[in-house]
Amino acid sequence: MVTPPDNDVLWARALHFQHNGSPALCGVSLGVREGEIFAVTGPRGSGKTTLLQCLAGLLPVQRGEVWFNSTPVHTMGPITRERLRRDRFGWIDPAPLLLPELNAWENAALPLMLRGTGRRRAKTSALEWLERLDVGGCARKRPYEMPQADRQRIAVARALASCPTVLFADEPTASLHRADGVQVLRTLTAAARSHGITVVLATHPADAVAVADRTMSLLDGRQVSTVHLPPVPEEGRAPCSLSV
Numbered sequence: 001m002v003t004p005p006d007n008d009v010l011w012a013r014a015l016h017f018q019h020n021g022s023p024a025l026c027g028v029s030l031g032v033r034e035g036e037i038f039a040v041t042g043p044r045g046s047g048k049t050t051l052l053q054c055l056a057g058l059l060p061v062q063r064g065e066v067w068f069n070s071t072p073v074h075t076m077g078p079i080t081r082e083r084l085r086r087d088r089f090g091w092i093d094p095a096p097l098l099l100p101e102l103n104a105w106e107n108a109a110l111p112l113m114l115r116g117t118g119r120r121r122a123k124t125s126a127l128e129w130l131e132r133l134d135v136g137g138c139a140r141k142r143p144y145e146m147p148q149a150d151r152q153r154i155a156v157a158r159a160l161a162s163c164p165t166v167l168f169a170d171e172p173t174a175s176l177h178r179a180d181g182v183q184v185l186r187t188l189t190a191a192a193r194s195h196g197i198t199v200v201l202a203t204h205p206a207d208a209v210a211v212a213d214r215t216m217s218l219l220d221g222r223q224v225s226t227v228h229l230p231p232v233p234e235e236g237r238a239p240c241s242l243s244v
């Protein structure tokens with residue numbers, strides 16, 4: 001077995017995945033470096049979600065390898081993968097999946113509490129992240145009382161509050177209007193950069209150009225090219241009015 005390079009926080013080799021016999025990934029390989037924002041683009045059905053789910057341990061790898069920090073994920077059982085996801089990974093869905101029984105800060109604090117952080121500390125951290133994402137005023141509101149854009153900001157705060165090593169964001173702006181989407185994406189990536197969080201982001205090519213360090217494109221489950229973007233000057237990257 002070949003071991004991954006030391007500076008790759010995530011590394012996958014020859015990944016194959018089929019949903020009920022229909023191929024979704026056909027031999028995808030990649031390496032994501034620590035602190036990098038790595039974008040995966042491709043048309044609908046190209047395999048972006050399946051790739052992120054395999055990398056995050058949500059789907060068991062059927063063929064190929066996934067390594068996280070030199071630890072093989074592809075050989076882990078479901079309980080070990082679940083622990084890895086809880087302790088080291090964050091996840092953002094295309095639409096905000098919040099627990100309707102909990103208010104905004106409780107939703108944002110949940111991953112921290114699942115990791116064993118005390119309620120008071122988890123609440124403080126959650127409230128800080130809600131402020132950074134401009135939804136501090138919604139802290140005591142239930143999801144149904146908030147517009148979609150604010151709910152998605154809560155979901156982003158929830159993913160960032162536990163400072164994951166890797167944040168997987170699956171088309172996090174898909175359910176938002178363009179202006180809201182741009183703001184949420186910029187805030188997310190600026191916060192990840194300032195906290196050294198590695199991001200694997202499924203998104204549109206235009207957003208990838210705006211925020212990512214590298215982009216990989218998929219078509220019908222196959223890697224079609226890897227685009228190395230030129231360095232973006234600091235003042236040109238992800239302008240963000242928030243103190244993230």
Ligand SMILES: Nc1ncnc2c1ncn2[C@@H]1O[C@H](COP(=O)(O)OP(=O)(O)OP(=O)(O)O)[C@@H](O)[C@H]1O
Binds near residue numbers: 049
């Ligand atoms: N649960 C499932 N059962 C059966 N087929 C699935 C399932 N999930 C995905 N697929 C199929 O696998 C392929 C890859 O889907 P995937 O959702 O990974 O692509 P995607 O690029 O994320 O698409 P989208 O942008 O629409 O979310 C598609 O052909 C899709 O129809």
